[in-house]
Ligand SMILES: NC(=O)c1ccc[n+]([C@@H]2O[C@H](COP(=O)([O-])OP(=O)(O)OC[C@H]3O[C@@H](n4cnc5c(N)ncnc54)[C@H](O)[C@@H]3O)[C@@H](O)[C@H]2O)c1
């Protein structure tokens with residue numbers, strides 16, 4: 001099959017690899033019809049995630065058609081259209097029983113913090129991902145959701161990560177009616193966090209980034225105010241100025257370990273790797289929120305340590321919440337929001353790229369070229385199926 005193949009930092013390509021096979025009776029093989037590139041993939045692509053092995057296939061956001069099922073699979077059948085959450089999870093361990101699917105205890109033998117994630121290095125279980133024609137889906141009765149007939153595949157693929165993560169970011173912010181919410185990051189996750197903040201009752205939403213086309217997009221898409229941090233001296237001071245000098249009620253970090261905006265953080269965190277990435281956005285979130293406020297973190301950081309102003313968080317009496325999203329928990333509610341027309345996720349898709357051109361797709365997304373917000377990769381087999389279907393219609 002054709003699959004994205006990681007060759008080293010900043011080097012990926014489309015290659016032929018052996019088709020995945022059923023390795024356990026609970027597995028399914030899914031024929032991918034669409035996959036996305038995520039901001040999290042950029043951390044891998046930039047060589048920042050330990051134990052990212054040459055030859056692996058990334059991709060934790062994919063939808064497709066069930067091609068084959070193992071003998072123990074009862075809930076899926078060949079031909080089902082499914083979306084597969086980015087978490088690999090067992091559904092029955094202590095953590096899964098608490099719906100903390102992102103922290104499953106049975107799917108990542110390499111760590112005791114995060115559970116398994118498709119295509120996310122051997123620190124997240126070493127599973128091959130969905131930027132490919134086929135992918136092996138373990139515990140296939142637990143993770144995948146069969147798509148309702150009226151759910152568009154472009155919406156479905158955004159339900160595998162970006163939308164539920166943005167939604168969980170807003171949820172963890174514990175927003176009260178009328179609250180002012182500041183979202184750091186206008187990537188897909190920040191855009192959906194801003195949109196979700198309104199669903200949780202925010203009275204005012206402000207999004208911060210330095211990429212103008214993304215700020216333009218989120219201003220329209222999420223009807224929010226925007227701040228370009230390059231045009232601001234002191235970020236915390238600026239947010240206070242915008243909020244009667246008290247600070248925001250809720251701040252969301254939807255940036256994570258590659259944040260720009262502070263040379264010392266970038267040098268020590270990204271280039272010298274003396275901390276687990278640059279914690280600039282988190283720093284700003286803690287300092288921009290009001291006393292007693294909430295900080296919600298979904299931007300990803302590495303496992304070691306970061307320079308964050310924890311003393312300010314303590315003295316201000318903040319509540320900090322954070323996690324990998326537990327995608328499956330949010331799906332019923334989010335599908336309802338989509339069907340009711342309250343949110344139209346597919347609008348954020350700016351690029352549709354054949355899987356063969358995956359190297360260009362990574363470069364464009366990573367370098368923020370061509371007004372790129374979200375890229376969908378389409379494998380050749382999916383394009384052939386569509387061509388046959390449209391011929392049949394004529
Ligand atoms: N917790 C989870 O479950 C989960 C799931 C998906 C993604 N993520 C993480 O969320 C983060 C965002 O993902 P994405 O797909 O939107 O990525 P992205 O790279 O497309 O977006 C990040 C945005 O942050 C902006 N930015 C950089 N420095 C900033 C700063 N100091 N202040 C404000 N904005 C800044 C960038 O310009 C960019 O637009 C990543 O760290 C990703 O790994 C977490």
Ligand SMILES: [Zn+2]
Nearest residue numbers: 038040061161
């Ligand atoms: Zn993702």
Ligand SMILES: [Zn+2]
Nearest residue numbers: 090093096104
């Ligand atoms: Zn589990």
